[in-house]
Amino acid sequence: MIYINVDPIAFSIGGIDVAWYGIMVALAVVTIVAWLLLSIRKDPRLSYEMAINVALVGIPSGIIFSRLLHVVEYWDYFSKNPGKIIGGEGLTIYGAVLGAALGIWIFSKIRKISFGYLSDILAPGIILAQAVGRVGCTLNGCCYGVPTDLPWAICYTAPGSHGPVGIPVHPTQVYEIIYNLIVFGILLSLRKRFRPEGSLFLIYLVFYAAWRLGIDFIREGNPIIFGLHEAQLISIAVLIFAGVQLAWKTRWIKKGDVETPGENPAG
Numbered sequence: 001m002i003y004i005n006v007d008p009i010a011f012s013i014g015g016i017d018v019a020w021y022g023i024m025v026a027l028a029v030v031t032i033v034a035w036l037l038l039s040i041r042k043d044p045r046l047s048y049e050m051a052i053n054v055a056l057v058g059i060p061s062g063i064i065f066s067r068l069l070h071v072v073e074y075w076d077y078f079s080k081n082p083g084k085i086i087g088g089e090g091l092t093i094y095g096a097v098l099g100a101a102l103g104i105w106i107f108s109k110i111r112k113i114s115f116g117y118l119s120d121i122l123a124p125g126i127i128l129a130q131a132v133g134r135v136g137c138t139l140n141g142c143c144y145g146v147p148t149d150l151p152w153a154i155c156y157t158a159p160g161s162h163g164p165v166g167i168p169v170h171p172t173q174v175y176e177i178i179y180n181l182i183v184f185g186i187l188l189s190l191r192k193r194f195r196p197e198g199s200l201f202l203i204y205l206v207f208y209a210a211w212r213l214g215i216d217f218i219r220e221g222n223p224i225i226f227g228l229h230e231a232q233l234i235s236i237a238v239l240i241f242a243g244v245q246l247a248w249k250t251r252w253i254k255k256g257d258v259e260t261p262g263e264n265p266a267g
Contacts, residue, residue, distance in 0.1 A: 001151065001152075001153050001154070001155055001168055002152065002153070002154045002155070002171070003154075003155050003156075003157055004138070004139070004141075004154055004155070004156050004157065004158070004161075004163075005156075005157040005158050006020070006139050006158055006161075007158050007160050007161075008020055008021065008139065008140045008141060008158070008160055008161060008162060009160065010023055019140065020136055020139040020140060021136040021137065021139070021142070022136070023136065024132060024133055024135050024136025024137075024139070025091065025133055025136055027132050027133075028129040028130070028132040028133035028136075029059060029129070031125065031128055031129040031132050032122065032125045032126060032128075032129040033051075033055050033059075034125075035122070035124070035125025035128065035129075036051045036054065036055070036121070036122060036125060037051055039121045039125075043121070045117070046121070050113070053107065053111075054104055054107065054118065057103045057104055057106075057107045058100040058101075058103050058104045058107075059100070060103070061099045061100055061102060061103025061104075062095070062096040062097070062099040062100030062103070063091070063096065063099070064099060065095045065096070065098060065099020065100075065102065066091040066092050066093070066094075066095030066096040066099055067086075067091060067095065068095060068099075069092045069094060069095035069230065069234075070091055070092050070095065071085050072230070073092070073222055073224070073229075073230040074222060092230075092231070093130055093133065094212070094231055094234050094235075097126060097130075097208075098234075101119065104118060104119075114197055115198065116196060116197030116198025116199075116201070117197045117198075119197075119198050119200075119201035120191070120197055120198060120199070120200040120201055122201070123187055123200045123201045123203075123204040124184055124187040124188050124191070124204075126204065127180050127183050127184045127187060127204060127207075127208065128180070128181075128184045130176075130180050130208075131176075131177045131180035131181050131184070134173045134174075134176050134177045134180070135173075135177065137173040138154075138171070138173040138174060138177070140161075140162050140163075141156045141158075141161035141162035141163030142162045142163070143172060143173050143219065144156075144163045144164065144169045144170070144171075144172060144173065144219070144220055145169045145170025145171065145172035145218050145219050145220065146169060146170055146218050146219065146220060147164075147167055147168060147169055147170075148168060148169060148170050148218075149168060150168075150170070152171065153168035153169060153170065153171065154168070154169060154171040154174070155167065155168045155169070169220075170218050170219070172215055172218065172219045175215060176211070176215065179211055183204070183207045183208070186207070187200060187203070187204060190203065192253070193252060193253050194250050194251065194252060194253060195250070195253055196249060196250070199246065199249070199250040202242045202245050202246050202250065203242075203246065205238050205241075205242040206238075206239060206242045206243060206246065208238075209234075209235040209236075209238040209239045209242065210235070210239065212231045212232065212234075212235045213232050213235040213236065213239065216228075216229045216231055216232045216235075
């Protein structure tokens with residue numbers, strides 16, 4: 001058994017508590033922005049101005065949608081405590097990804113930029129950022145699994161932990177960190193191997209949706225219908241949408257084949 005005796009509060013400044021969860025979420029945002037900036041250095045079709053605009057649209061839309069899905073999932077609580085609807089704690093990765101994607105898609109349509117091209121570039125960075133964010137969940141004690149007696153179970157011992165203190169549970173956060181890093185490597189190896197643009201992002205969606213659909217069976221949550229969590233219901237919808245798109249449109253590009261250029265991302 002692995003014991004975690006970490007106070008979710010990293011430090012306090014002037015009476016304001018700074019949590020490990022918030023720190024890691026901030027680092028996850030930095031990770032995806034850094035990934036985009038690094039990609040720009042290697043791609044003449046992109047510009048720093050575009051990266052800044054994408055970040056300014058994607059980050060707030062991701063945060064807002066992330067919070068929205070959390071509030072919907074736990075509406076029984078928030079309906080009785082409406083003053084807590086707006087807050088920093090309680091975010092969903094699905095909300096962040098889908099919210100950011102929606103915001104960037106709208107932005108791409110307005111600016112006549114190829115959303116597929118941008119999403120393919122961002123896909124590996126997104127899953128890497130998710131791995132960073134799950135470190136925060138591990139330290140915070142949230143998103144934990146169901147009780148287990150497996151030798152690699154984690155047991156939270158800090159009184160302020162958001163996890164069940166003193167109860168061995170599946171380290172579902174750690175499972176996801178490992179899985180996300182594996183998918184990150186897979187996505188890197190598949191870059192520029194599929195057409196049309198946007199196919200790599202669809203592959204990312206399929207990988208993550210399949211994972212969330214399965215892992216939530218051993219993760220504590222709030223069942224909504226048929227015993228399924230909100231994330232599992234979203235996963236089913238994403239699997240159907242992305243799977244159909246991949247089967248219908250996507251084709252493999254062999255090395256050495258001439259690639260058909262897409263829309264001009266710079267507009």
